[in-house]
Amino acid sequence: MNRIRKGEIHTKLVICGNGLDLHVGFKTGYRNYRDYLANDRLTHGGRAIPIIEESDFFKTRKGDCWSDLEQSLTFDGKKYIDALVYAYDRDIDPNSADNSHNQIKAANEVQKKDPKDIAFQFTNDWFYEWLLNEYYGREEEVRNNYHGIVRDITSCPDNLYITFNYTPTLESIFGVDEDHILYIHNRFPYKPKLPFSSDDLLNDIFESGEKRFQFGSINNQIDEWIKYLKSIELKSNGKLMQLSQVEKDLQHIGWAFSKNLKCNYATMKSFLKEALIDEIVIIGHSFLGVDEQYYRDILVPMYKYKKWTFYYYQSDEMARNFIDKYGINEFDLVAI
Structure with a gap:
């Protein structure tokens, strides 16, 4: 790696998304994860599905790929605060049955679509457990049976790779x-790199791993939510709603459903520093989806005039739209 960073070797930059895992044989689509959550014998995650898919605190999802889901995890913090205020900012008169009934009804409506209790589990704990079992339950079969074009693409030892996957497919x-x-x-x-061996390796991996994925939207404005919250003056005695707790809940929701773009930009730039890239190769990544800003702000400005090769499944429409949008002159479109 060091010799590449010193600018001595010209190489390819290969960019991968979940389409790579699907292509080689893993069942890692959102629908697969959703089915896992819905199976109450495996997890209690079924309660997350209506919150994620139906709550009006999130954007409407337009499709079933991961990029669509992550874009939909843009959370409307102000609407959430307003709903909490409506439900809980009131003093209950024990002598008024109507007042109590209305408060309970409003509170129940908020609780049905409140994501704070499932946020981290949906994007990390449940997700981590599902992906770990799917991946290592199928890894050997995929390694032995896949003989497609990606083996040729990855055969050069000097290539660099940016993967938006959470799986070690490139390594394993x-x-x-x-x-x-x-x-x-x-x-x-990646289990061969772990310093232990036991009969329950998957459990050991689950327990040892840093279960913190960046999974979600790049548009969650946590600072704006907190600013709006602090502008609220409660009319009640605060027994049913405490602003300090709401602030903690908002930070938790934002952390669970967001990506840290600023930090990731610095990491990507450092990784690519001094590398002599001759060609960009994209396999199975939604480059016009939730991760487009990486291309807009870093990859296209750095490599616009290099050759770009897009491997696509079924349709090359997205690749052609990208090429037109960013003015890529030298490119190949390859069906896989």
Whole structure:
């Protein structure tokens, strides 16, 4: 890796998304995760589905790919605060049945769609457990049976890789050196690199891993939510609603459903520093979806006049739209 960073070797930059895992044979689509959550024998995550998919605190989802889901996790913090105020900022008169009934009804409506209790589990704990079991339950089969074009793409030992996946597919299936890979949104552990061995390896991995993925929207404005919250003056005695607790809940929701773009920009720039990239290769990534800003702000400005190769499934429409939007002159479109 060091010799590349010193500018001695020209190489390709390969960018991967979940489409790579699907292509080689893993069942890692959102629908697969949703089915896992809905199975109450495995998890109690079924209660998260209506909150994520139906709550009007989130944006409407337009499709079933991960990019669509992550964009929909843009949270309307102000609407959430207003709903809490309406439900809880009142003093209950024990002599007024109507007052009590209305408060309970309003509170129940908020609680049904309040994501604070499932936020971290949905984007991390449940997600981590599902992905870990899916990946390592199928890893050997995929490694032995996949003989497609990606093996040729990853055969050069000098390539660099940016992966938006949380899985170690590049390492475990294709033998790519970990030092050549940037896991921009974190990942779960690659088991051959772990310092232990037991009969319950998956449980050991689950317990040892840093279960913190960057999963969600880049548009959650936590500071704006807190600013709006602090402008609220409660009319009640505060027994049913405490602004300090709401602030903690907002920070928790924002943290669970957001990506740290500023930090990731610095990490990506550092990873690419001094590398002599001749070609950009994209496999299975929604480059016009939730992660487009990485291309707009870093990758296109750095490599616009290099060759770009887009591997696509079924339709090349997204790739052509990207090419037109960013003025890419030298490109190949390859169906896989």
